Amino acid sequence: MMTGCSAGSDSDKLETRPAATAAIAPVESTRPAGDVSGLANPIGGLLAETGTGQLVALESSSETSTILFVIDPTTLTRVDPSGVPDLGMSTLLLPAHGAGLAQGKPGEVLVPGSGRIMRVDIATGTVTDVPVDGDARSVLRREDDTLVVGTADGKVRVLAPDGKVTDTVSGLASADALALTGDHVSVLDRRQTSLTQLDLGKERLGLALRAGDGATNLITDPFGRITVTDTAGDELLVYTAGPLVLRQRFPVGSSPYALAYDPGSDTVWVTCTQSNEVVGFDLSTGIPKEVGRYPTVRQPNSVTIDEHTGDLFVGSATGDGLQRIRADQRKKGQ
Secondary structure (H helix, E strand, O other), X not given: OEOOOOOOOOHHHOOOOOOOOOOOOOOOOOOOOOEEEOOOOOEEEEEEOOOOOOEEEEEOOOOOOEEEEEEEOOOOEEEOOOOOEOOOOOOEEEOOOOOOOEEXXXXXXXXXXXXXXXXXXXXXXXXXXXXXXXXXXXXXXXXXXXXXXXXXXXXEEEEOOOOOEEEEEOOOOOOOEEEEEOOEEEXXXXXXXXXXXXXXXXXXXXXXXXXXXXEEEEEXXXXXXXXXXXXXXXXXXXXEOOOOEEEEEEEOOOOEEEEEEEOOOOEEEEEEOOXXXXXXXXXXXXXXXXXXXXXOOOOEEEEEEOOOOOOEEEEEOXXXXXXXXXXXXXXXXX
């Protein structure tokens, strides 16, 4: 166990490692399961937006700006902000490179970027900038519309709805992913490969635990679990917060990376970029059980679940398409 540092700690003096990344995928040797749309854009982020029911994809190719586009999950075709099919391939160019996607208010997605959080209204295509001091890498929205923002220099800030900073916690090497479970906020630090619970009221770090050999991503679920991919160690790690405890760890293999949670079946889906697969684990009994393994598009760096239908979507970071594996196909084992 690693103990929390004070808010005044110098993150430059921490012992770190290069942040783990997705393994380079081989050329596809097996036809991807389900349906594949010939989307040529490399997908760096994918989110099933809860308010509109649309898929939102973040293009991963540019370091200075980012293209955001909306996809109808039924037809796998692009649509304009109003939901009308868009055969002209119109896109929304964001003013800065986006580090990822997070759910905002219903009908809104949040995109962290350098010096800002971009709030994108899916219905209108309107982008509103929320200024941030630093290179924002992660963001989550709480029910009171406050934003918790993590930056590349290891700081986590809480922003009021008017954008004013109300709390700041420092002492990490980087704040790459955030988890909200109940009233607890935890942060994944890729450079320290650690998960740390925050004491926001006192503006300091709380308990911290090692997260494998090279952790990359996390998701939460309604049961308060925090599932982390240990990409370098080929494992999934499952924690709970308040206090922070490692509950489960189990091997996956093939460089696990992106994560999605299916509330209908209490299943965590994880992409394995080294083998171009997506694998499902049932966590309902407390002992992870593999329930599905499907071939994917090449370089599956993003995955999401449509909570309305249970359909699973996988995005290729090499421009090899957007994949849909329907819920009924998974039930039949196809």
